[in-house]
Amino acid sequence: MQHFNHNEHPHRRYNPLLDEWILVSPHRAKRPWQGQNETLPEDNRPEHDETCYLCAGNVRANGIKNEDYTNSYVFENDFSALLKDDVLYETKNNSLFQLKPERGINKVVCFSPKHNLTLPEMEVSDIEKVVQTWAEQYIELGNQDFINYVQIFENKGSVMGCSNPHPHGQIWAQSSLPTQVEKTQKNLRAYYDKNKTSLLKDYLDQELKSGERVVIENNHFAVVVPFWATWPYETMIISKRHFGSIIAMSKEETTAFAEMIKAITVKYDNLFNTSFPYSSGIHQAPTDRVSHPEWHFHMHFYPPLLRSATVKKFMVGYEMLGEAQRDISPEQSAKILRELPNQHYKTKNQ
Amino acid sequence: MQHFNHNEHPHRRYNPLLDEWILVSPHRAKRPWQGQNETLPEDNRPEHDETCYLCAGNVRANGIKNEDYTNSYVFENDFSALLKDDVLYETKNNSLFQLKPERGINKVVCFSPKHNLTLPEMEVSDIEKVVQTWAEQYIELGNQDFINYVQIFENKGSVMGCSNPHPHGQIWAQSSLPTQVEKTQKNLRAYYDKNKTSLLKDYLDQELKSGERVVIENNHFAVVVPFWATWPYETMIISKRHFGSIIAMSKEETTAFAEMIKAITVKYDNLFNTSFPYSSGIHQAPTDRVSHPEWHFHMHFYPPLLRSATVKKFMVGYEMLGEAQRDISPEQSAKILRELPNQHYKTKNQ
Ligand SMILES: O=P(O)(O)O[C@H]1O[C@H](CO)[C@@H](O)[C@H](O)[C@H]1O
Ligand SMILES: O=P(O)(O)O[C@H]1O[C@H](CO)[C@@H](O)[C@H](O)[C@H]1O
Numbered sequence: 081m082q083h084f085n086h087n088e089h090p091h092r093r094y095n096p097l098l099d100e101w102i103l104v105s106p107h108r109a110k111r112p113w114q115g116q117n118e119t120l121p122e123d124n125r126p127e128h129d130e131t132c133y134l135c136a137g138n139v140r141a142n143g144i145k146n147e148d149y150t151n152s153y154v155f156e157n158d159f160s161a162l163l164k165d166d167v168l169y170e171t172k173n174n175s176l177f178q179l180k181p182e183r184g185i186n187k188v189v190c191f192s193p194k195h196n197l198t199l200p201e202m203e204v205s206d207i208e209k210v211v212q213t214w215a216e217q218y219i220e221l222g223n224q225d226f227i228n229y230v231q232i233f234e235n236k237g238s239v240m241g242c243s244n245p246h247p248h249g250q251i252w253a254q255s256s257l258p259t260q261v262e263k264t265q266k267n268l269r270a271y272y273d274k275n276k277t278s279l280l281k282d283y284l285d286q287e288l289k290s291g292e293r294v295v296i297e298n299n300h301f302a303v304v305v306p307f308w309a310t311w312p313y314e315t316m317i318i319s320k321r322h323f324g325s326i327i328a329m330s331k332e333e334t335t336a337f338a339e340m341i342k343a344i345t346v347k348y349d350n351l352f353n354t355s356f357p358y359s360s361g362i363h364q365a366p367t368d369r370v371s372h373p374e375w376h377f378h379m380h381f382y383p384p385l386l387r388s389a390t391v392k393k394f395m396v397g398y399e400m401l402g403e404a405q406r407d408i409s410p411e412q413s414a415k416i417l418r419e420l421p422n423q424h425y426k427t428k429n430q
Numbered sequence: 431m432q433h434f435n436h437n438e439h440p441h442r443r444y445n446p447l448l449d450e451w452i453l454v455s456p457h458r459a460k461r462p463w464q465g466q467n468e469t470l471p472e473d474n475r476p477e478h479d480e481t482c483y484l485c486a487g488n489v490r491a492n493g494i495k496n497e498d499y500t501n502s503y504v505f506e507n508d509f510s511a512l513l514k515d516d517v518l519y520e521t522k523n524n525s526l527f528q529l530k531p532e533r534g535i536n537k538v539v540c541f542s543p544k545h546n547l548t549l550p551e552m553e554v555s556d557i558e559k560v561v562q563t564w565a566e567q568y569i570e571l572g573n574q575d576f577i578n579y580v581q582i583f584e585n586k587g588s589v590m591g592c593s594n595p596h597p598h599g600q601i602w603a604q605s606s607l608p609t610q611v612e613k614t615q616k617n618l619r620a621y622y623d624k625n626k627t628s629l630l631k632d633y634l635d636q637e638l639k640s641g642e643r644v645v646i647e648n649n650h651f652a653v654v655v656p657f658w659a660t661w662p663y664e665t666m667i668i669s670k671r672h673f674g675s676i677i678a679m680s681k682e683e684t685t686a687f688a689e690m691i692k693a694i695t696v697k698y699d700n701l702f703n704t705s706f707p708y709s710s711g712i713h714q715a716p717t718d719r720v721s722h723p724e725w726h727f728h729m730h731f732y733p734p735l736l737r738s739a740t741v742k743k744f745m746v747g748y749e750m751l752g753e754a755q756r757d758i759s760p761e762q763s764a765k766i767l768r769e770l771p772n773q774h775y776k777t778k779n780q
Contacts, residue, residue, distance in 0.1 A: 084519035084531050090512050092606060094528035100609045103532065105511035115593030159461035161453065161748075161755060162440050169434040176633045177657050178444035181434050182453065233747035241744025243465030250747065256442060258752030259450045283526045307527050361751035382750050394591025397583035397600065398511075400732050401711035402608030405511060 087409045095308035096271070096279060097264045102310050103405040106412065109387075117390040118239050121355045125196040125245060134246035136193040151206065152213040153190040154251075160186035162254055166226075183226050184254030189213060191247040198236065198247050198355055200345035200424055207338035214251075214362070215326045215334075221253040222367025229257050229366045232326075237357025239384060239392060249360075257366055264363055265374065272374035278322040280376035293414040296343045296422075300336035303344045305414040310404035312386045312393050313351065313413050315344055317379040324365035324375035341379075347420045348383060358383035437759045445658035446621070446629060447614045452660050453755040456762065459737075467740040468589050471705050475546040475595060484596035486543040501556065502563040503540040504601075510536035512604050516576075533576050534604030539563060541597040548586065548597050548705055550695035550774055557688035564601075564712070565676045565684075571603040572717025579607050579716045582676075587707025589734060589742060599710075607716055614713055615724065622724035628672040630726035643764040646693045646772070650686035653694045655764040660754035662736045662743050663701065663763050665694055667729040674715035674725035691729075693772060698733060700770045708733035 084091070092101045133140045136148045142158050162184025169181045191210050192202055199207060214232050221230050234249035235242040257265065271279035287293055287304050295303040295315060303315050317340045319333070329337065348356035359382045365375035384392040386407065399405050421428075434441070442451045483490045486498050492508050512534025519531045541560050542552055549557060564582050571580050584599035585592040607615065621629035637643055637654050645653040645665060653665050667690045669683070679687065698706035709732045715725035734742040736757065749755050771778075 081516060081518050084517040086529065089515075089517050089531055090534070091529055091531045096526055096528075100613075101606070102609070103511065107513075108509060108511050115591055116588040159458060161455035161458050161757075163457075165439075166431060167434040167439050168431050176446055176629070176636065178446075179436065179441055179657075181439055181441045184440070231748060231752045233751050235744070235747040238466035241465060241746040252748050252752060256451070258748075259452070260751055260753060263450075279526070286524075286526065307529075359747040359750050361747055363751065380751060394585070396591040397585040397709040397711055398581060398602050398608075400709050401583050401610055401713065401730060402581045402602060403610060407511075 087412060092403075093308045093410075095306075096283075097267055097308075098260070099263065099267050101403060102308055103403055104409060105405060105407055106409040108407040115391075115394075118392060120389055121237060121245065121357075123355065127194050127196050129195045129246070132195055132244060132246050134188070134190050134244055134248055135195050149190065149193055151209045152192070154187055154213060154217060157186035157188050157250065160184075162186050162252060164226075180256075182255055184252060185221060185224070185227065187217065187221075187251040187253075189217070189232075189249045189251060191249065195246050198245075198345070198349075199234075199341060200349050200356075201426070202247070202342070204335065204338050204342050207341050208335055211326070211329075211334050211338050211341075215329070217251055218326050218364075218367070221251065224253075226255050227253045228255055228368040229253065229261060231258060231261070231361060233359060233361030235359050237355065239357045240359050242357075257368075261363060261366070265366070265372075268374040268376065278374070278376040280318055280378060281322045284318045284320065292411050295347065295414055295417045296340070298336050298339055300333045301340040303340055305410045305417065307410060309410045309413070310395075310406055311382045311384060312406060312408060313348065313381075313383050313417060314410075315381045315417070317341065317344065317381075319377045322376055324372050325377060326362065326364060328377070343422060344381060344417075346422060346424045347417050348381075350420045350425050351417070352385060352389040353425050354389035356383060356385065437762060442753075443658045443760075445656075446633075447617055447658075448610070449613065449617050451753060452658055453753055454759060455755060455757055456759040458757040465741075465744075468742060470739055471587060471595065471707075473705065477544050477546050479545045479596070482545055482594060482596050484538070484540050484594055484598055485545050499540065499543055501559045502542070504537055504563060504567060507536035507538050507600065510534075512536055512602060514576075530606075532605055534602060535571060535574070535577065537567065537571075537601040537603075539567070539582075539599045539601060541599065545596050548595075548695070548699075549584075549691060550699045550706075551776070552597070552692070554685065554688050554692050557691050558685055561676070561679075561684050561688050561691075565679070567601055568676050568714075568717070571601065574603075576605050577603045578605055578718040579603065579611060581608060581611070581711060583709060583711030585709050587705065589707045590709050592707075607718075611713060611716070615716070615722075618724040618726065628724070628726040630668055630728060631672045634668045634670065642761050645697065645764055645767045646690070648686050648689055650683045651690040653690055655760045655767065657760060659760045659763070660745075660756055661732045661734065662756060662758060663698065663731075663733050663767060664760075665731045665767070667691065667694065667731075669727045672726055674722050675727060676712065676714060678727070694731060694767075696772060696774045697767050697770045698731075700775050701767070702735060702739040703775050704739035706733060706735065 090105050139145045230253040293305045362379045365372040386393040440455050489495045580603040643655045712729045715722040736743040
């Protein structure tokens with residue numbers, strides 16, 4: 081009988097943040113691909129696009145004119161999935177038909193007035209301003225009495241449902257803790273109650289000791305491919321210090337966080353020499369006016385590409401009905417990302 | 431203050447099978463779409479394709495020649511994600527780095543030798559043979575001592591990662607209960623222990639009484655848009671009788687099940703006059719030699735299309751980090767599907 085090798089043999093790994101298992105089939109990346117290819121993003125965008133509803137000074141569909149902004153710019157989403165209005169609702173729930181109205185606010189955050197930039201192509205100092213904007217929004221939205229959670233995220237690339245290449249992200253703030261956040265909180269809490277330490281602090285300490293899944297780090301943050309990553313090049317930025325939310329960051333930590341955002345997104349672009357698509361987002365303490373010592377600030381990156389700039393991983397039949405499944409080991413992905421240059425491929429020959 | 435209306439106001443619904451909430455934003459389907467469009471599937475395939483590795487009599491990449499099959503045809507996946515081999519493994523798990531080797535068998539099930547058919551275009555009697563093949567595989571695989579669960583599924587369409595349009599599905603059979611199945615079982619079990627009835631039987635009885643989310647039914651099965659559906663046109667085929675797995679079906683139920691598969695997939699094709707992509711799969715009792723009175727046989731359909739044959743719903747940033755979100759109400763979707771013709775659009779003028 082062969083000895084188990086995690087870069088060769090099928091196995092399952094446990095995600096302690098979500099309390100669920102995933103399937104790893106590291107040998108499977110060898111199979112040939114005959115399926116769908118994604119279209120490559122256009123790469124000759126102007127710095128200002130008259131037809132872009134996110135560019136400075138342009139008029140949006142609802143007739144509102146964007147400010148002539150110079151750094152980041154925030155406005156309420158013209159097609160919000162959540163609405164502020166309170167509605168009258170009689171509970172008539174039975175256990176199999178449970179429903180409750182939900183209130184919230186959706187915002188759009190432009191990262192830069194320059195239509196042709198993306199986070200990896202921005203200066204660290206400009207990414208820092210984006211982080212500051214996120215912090216301001218976390219406070220402003222979180223202070224509203226009906227907002228208990230503020231989800232900051234970015235969909236990058238048309239393959240991730242992003243309909244405008246202008247560098248921007250979104251914020252969905254709402255009354256309830258969304259499902260994934262609630263699960264994460266439950267597991268962070270159980271660990272904290274048991275060990276009186278942060279799950280992610282303990283996890284990161286062990287990752288830094290082994291180095292096997294660390295992609296890059298600085299004094300305050302590290303980027304790792306989680307032991308339980310599902311997407312081929314999934315990563316997480318984790319703060320080295322244990323704190324719960326973006327407003328607990330020092331000035332130095334803000335810079336360090338911006339540096340790590342730049343570092344990992346540059347590596348992503350360098351992986352297939354393309355503007356690398358992903359969904360990313362911050363998981364942090366709710367704004368529900370309760371103390372949350374269990375929370376540990378972190379940012380997830382879920383990028384879909386697997387084999388090339390045009391071939392993604394499909395999370396479909398087995399993954400939807402069974403469990404998430406990956407085709408290379410997290411250790412292999414971490415090594416590939418770690419060894420990529422830290423300078424953006426487009427600026428290499430400058 | 432306005433009275434709550436589930437076709438207008440944002441709300442959350444509870445999925446009792448997975449014990450999680452989803453967000454419904456029924457007003458949001460109104461927003462304009464400027465994002466990615468999918469390419470339409472080719473629709474002029476020959477009945478036999480020399481280059482197709484699933485067609486009868488053709489030779490696959492590994493040199494094996496397919497039988498000259500006439501109905502359905504099963505073989506082991508040439509690029510299996512799970513392997514049969516047992517490996518030597520020393521447990522060195524700590525709570526944050528849990529891993530275990532996993533064994534299994536992956537099979538491919540061709541539904542028909544005709545390269546240019548899909549389930550909605552097949553005769554009910556031929557779909558019945560597919561159902562029989564699934565039942566045989568459930569027994570054959572489930573009888574192996576290291577197989578405790580048999581996941582039967584189909585990825586249809588290139589947008590669902592399907593690399594070959596030849597009508598086929600897959601079976602992944604394995605030692606562990608996959609995450610989604612384990613969650614479902616846990617919730618079915620808790621309900622059964624408490625009420626001594628099947629959760630899905632009680633649910634279906636209420637759905638049939640209201641009719642609001644019922645798409646189509648016959649004597650033995652009903653197709654509903656679940657109250658907690660996440661995908662725009664998600665449906666579930668549920669057996670009216672409470673039984674745990676495909677091998678408990680009578681001859682008459684097998685025919686009735688095949689009829690419902692045909693009926694819902696025809697409606698799907700008719701929705702946008704296109705070969706409608708989806709991932710589908712059966713959830714049923716494990717083969718772990720333990721009694722499972724809580725299980726209730728059902729089949730999920732998760733189709734991605736939202737607005738047209740080329741515009742899908744993206745489950746991305748908010749959905750990955752927060753929770754699944756849908757843009758029309760399940761009741762609206764059920765009505766649309768219910769009112770579609772039961773005859774396939776391609777055969778309409780015959
Ligand atoms: O096995 P196939 O058809 O090559 O692959 C497809 O289905 C599998 C099971 O859902 C997925 O893991 C793959 O990502 C998908 O491309
Ligand atoms: O809000 P957008 O960018 O129009 O839409 C995109 O992101 C949303 C939040 O993840 C998703 O619900 C949509 O499916 C996606 O297309």
